[in-house]
Amino acid sequence: MTNDKLQKRLVKVVLILFLASLLQGISLHRPTKLDSANLTSASATLANSRLSFYGKVNGAHTAGDTTIAIDTSGNADNNTSNLFPGDTVSVGINGGRTVGTIIDSSNFALSAGLTVSVADQDAIYATQSGALTVTFTITNAIPANGYVLVTIPDPASGGNDGAPDTAASVADNGFDLNGMATTDISTTGGTNCTWGTETLTAGSGSGHTYKVVTTNATGCTGTPTVTFDGTTKDLVNPAPVTSGHTQGTADVYTIDVDTKDSADQIIDSVDIKVAPVEAVLVSATVEETLSFAVSASASASTACGITSDVTTTVTSIPWGALSTADSFSEAIQSLTVATNADGGYTLKIEENDQMGKDGVTCTGASADEASNCIKDTVCGGTACTESAARDWTGATYNGLGFSLADLTGSDAVFDYDGKAAETTCTTGTFCARQIADQEATETKASIMSASGPSNNSRVNICYRISISSTQPAGYYYNKVKYTATAIF
Numbered sequence: 278m279t280n281d282k283l284q285k286r287l288v289k290v291v292l293i294l295f296l297a298s299l300l301q302g303i304s305l306h307r308p309t310k311l312d313s314a315n316l317t318s319a320s321a322t323l324a325n326s327r328l329s330f331y332g333k334v335n336g337a338h339t340a341g342d343t344t345i346a347i348d349t350s351g352n353a354d355n356n357t358s359n360l361f362p363g364d365t366v367s368v369g370i371n372g373g374r375t376v377g378t379i380i381d382s383s384n385f386a387l388s389a390g391l392t393v394s395v396a397d398q399d400a401i402y403a404t405q406s407g408a409l410t411v412t413f414t415i416t417n418a419i420p421a422n423g424y425v426l427v428t429i430p431d432p433a434s435g436g437n438d439g440a441p442d443t444a445a446s447v448a449d450n451g452f453d454l455n456g457m458a459t460t461d462i463s464t465t466g467g468t469n470c471t472w473g474t475e476t477l478t479a480g481s482g483s484g485h486t487y488k489v490v491t492t493n494a495t496g497c498t499g500t501p502t503v504t505f506d507g508t509t510k511d512l513v514n515p516a517p518v519t520s521g522h523t524q525g526t527a528d529v530y531t532i533d534v535d536t537k538d539s540a541d542q543i544i545d546s547v548d549i550k551v552a553p554v555e556a557v558l559v560s561a562t563v564e565e566t567l568s569f570a571v572s573a574s575a576s577a578s579t580a581c582g583i584t585s586d587v588t589t590t591v592t593s594i595p596w597g598a599l600s601t602a603d604s605f606s607e608a609i610q611s612l613t614v615a616t617n618a619d620g621g622y623t624l625k626i627e628e629n630d631q632m633g634k635d636g637v638t639c640t641g642a643s644a645d646e647a648s649n650c651i652k653d654t655v656c657g658g659t660a661c662t663e664s665a666a667r668d669w670t671g672a673t674y675n676g677l678g679f680s681l682a683d684l685t686g687s688d689a690v691f692d693y694d695g696k697a698a699e700t701t702c703t704t705g706t707f708c709a710r711q712i713a714d715q716e717a718t719e720t721k722a723s724i725m726s727a728s729g730p731s732n733n734s735r736v737n738i739c740y741r742i743s744i745s746s747t748q749p750a751g752y753y754y755n756k757v758k759y760t761a762t763a764i765f
Contacts, residue, residue, distance in 0.1 A: 316546065318412070318500065319414070322409070325405055327553065330405075332402070337397050343389070344387075345384065346383060358555065362376055368387070402441050404441050404513045409506075411549065413547060415545060417545055420496055422492060423536065428535075429484055432515075436479060437454040450528070452530075454477075454479045454485050457507055457511070463506070466499065469493045476489075515553065524555050528552070530552075565765050567614075572611040575588050581739035594740050599748075605743050607740070608741075612738055618729075620763075621727035621728040621730070622725075622762060627757070628714055631714055632677060646747060654709065657670035658670070675743045676742070679740050682739065
């Protein structure tokens with residue numbers, strides 16, 4: 278090989294080595310950028326995952342109408358399954374109405390009538406809103422002036438008017454921003470994350486975007502949380518899509534979360550699924566209940582501070598012969614009331630008349646032995662009445678009367694020995710009343726009452742009678758009636 282050839286080959290080798298060295302230097306000076314990675318432990322939680330309701334009116338409705346018919350085809354909602362009692366609903370331009378009852382699958386009733394008439398095919402919607410909480414763990418640190426970008430799916434139009442949106446498919450549908458501002462959103466957490474400037478932009482088909490910058494030079498890592506939860510405004514959940522939606526099966530939407538550097542280059546990203554679906558109305562009807570029972574008591578039973586002289590039955594007080602004048606004869610029954618009525622109940626007592634010989638009419642409240650009647654007692658020097666209890670101070674105050682004693686609860690309106698609220702009985706020996714005389718048109722008076730549901734409240738009712746030595750002989754009787762009324 279000649280010297281010229283060797284020299285040329287040597288020049289080529291040197292040139293190749295120089296170029297290789299130059300490329301290596303360039304590579305070391307400008308290393309290859311790492312590929313972006315996925316954010317981990319990512320989740321998006323809807324505080325209210327119920328789909329909004331969106332239907333249309335079937336036929337014209339006039340002002341004052343309370344029954345609303347909905348169109349049953351071609352809409353996001355074609356029946357009332359996702360409309361519940363108590364929902365706030367808009368019917369045409371009538372906003373803020375309340376659903377009273379669901380009549381059937383195509384009709385519902387408002388709690389108050391329409392104020393303005395609506396036309397056929399006017400919109401009916403009930404918004405569902407709630408907080409959205411997005412949390413994730415950063416894989417690669419966000420440098421100073423980098424940011425987090427959250428993109429929420431939105432409809433192609435009308436996505437910031439506060440009304441629920443619908444479209445033929447999930448790809449064209451989404452959440453309504455409802456006029457929210459950055460003050461309705463908070464970003465917290467993370468490590469070395471100094472959260473700064475926020476930007477919220479309503480979308481028009483490409484997503485609502487929320488951007489929050491971190492300014493810490495150390496680099497933001499850890500697990501931040503972004504919460505969309507306004508004081509008065511929240512995102513409005515979409516209504517069902519109009520094509521391919523099955524009630525009870527969620528429409529699934531994708532929320533995108535990116536971390537970027539100050540040059541808008543993606544560092545990490547993740548797609549998070551949320552799945553709003555119709556709610557389940559759990560309903561049951563609790564039947565109204567009211568029960569009342571009279572129970573008998575045996576002779577020698579005690580209640581109201583007295584001892585019974587006879588055995589009563591549920592339908593009789595059989596005193597038999599009253600042989601001793603100016604002496605008390607005693608009898609006891611017990612009364613039991615139960616009801617689930619919210620407003621409670623009242624139990625009232627009445628007699629058809631005072632006790633008459635052979636059932637004779639005792640005309641007027643003052644009829645006495647001169648009229649062949651055993652009058653209602655006046656209890657003492659200060660008279661008791663059908664509505665005011667007084668101490669029955671002695672057997673010389675002849676006639677018929679009764680007293681009460683609580684067995685369970687405190688439903689007796691007055692008590693034989695005086696209740697805290699009973700101011701008309703002073704000694705509490707046998708605080709008694711007359712029985713309201715219907716022949717004399719006296720007003721039936723309550724003897725038991727409660728202001729709410731009652732679980733078998735029991736009271737002893739203690740009857741007492743006394744006659745004078747001049748009471749005409751014979752068989753005397755009247756009829757006493759109890760009336761229990763529940764207040765539903």
